[in-house]
Amino acid sequence: MHAFTMSGYSRATTITHWIVAALFVFMLLTGFLVPYLPDTVSYKWIIRESHESFGLLVIPLVLVRLAIRVITGAPTKSHDVPSWVFWLSRAVHIGFYVLMFTLPITGYLVALPYGIAFFNVYLINHLPDSLNALLWLSREPDFYLAGLASYVHTIMAMTLVSMLALHVIGALLHHYPNTIRSHSV
Template sequence: MTRPATPSTRYTGFAIFMHWLVALAIFCIVPLGAYMHDLPLSPTKLQLYSYHKSLGICILLLVIIRLLWRYGHKPPALPASMSAKEQMIAHAMSHGMYLLLITSPLTGWLMSSFFGKPVVVFGLFQVPDLVAPSEDMGKLFATLHMLSNFTLATMITLHILASLKHHFKDKDDVLARMLPFLARNR
């Protein structure tokens, strides 16, 4: 039996909120991107692309806010039960996911800019194009966007599996410290 996650071993409420808000956005944008990609050109496809781009810009902004918050608020230490290797992997995965959570929307924004397709956030405002149009660069950034998304999806899957392993096998508080409704482990 493990000890309850205490406030000093838990993330702050704001960090937990931001984590799950970004997770929700990711769980919306990934299936949306996969679904819309192979649709025939239609008003529906264009609307779905618009939603996808809007969510991407929102994710980029949320991740930047989360990183700024994290810069001033040290996360709780990993449990002492984790080996040095496990802690190194956890830190590498965290940094890698943050990098990809910035890279994926940026490559999408650059791709849209290179293709000369505006990014209008939920019909409210248009973000500026980052570069001049270039079909060849648009194709390159389409590939980079796809690769970063597949890599991010893989890392998120590993992140979820590792969290479940910690909760059910290791019975430590790694998962409890990020769940808003789980005050303690089993």
């Protein structure tokens, strides 16, 4: 029994899924590792800049992924799947898309006072004046905003880990329904 009536996701959707998934696993690992490395460790800054650089790649990749998803569609609900499972799956997917956009934005705000490096090329070190005015910020580096963004970024990353766990469990239950059912008590 499969949870969805359509035969599955398109090849393009599957490829972008795994590229974005690998990127987010890398981002989570490096994001949780860097704060625990002493500042004297030389590779800490390489890891940090890699985290920032790949973080900047996330939004364009997610836009491509979303466009492919809109064009190719998603499998529809099968009648043999409980409604709550279907809606939980949809909620997790919507949550993923929200986090795939907001995590890079908050990460950008965290790094902004220190300068944004994209693969060792420094791009900017402050928001454009028009955005500063819109957000009532000064042109000077805003460490308060960076601190607040860091807190939100961390909470969202932990939320992403929880959602990934739900996603993996759901994928396993979907992919191996008879195996899991035969091992249950």
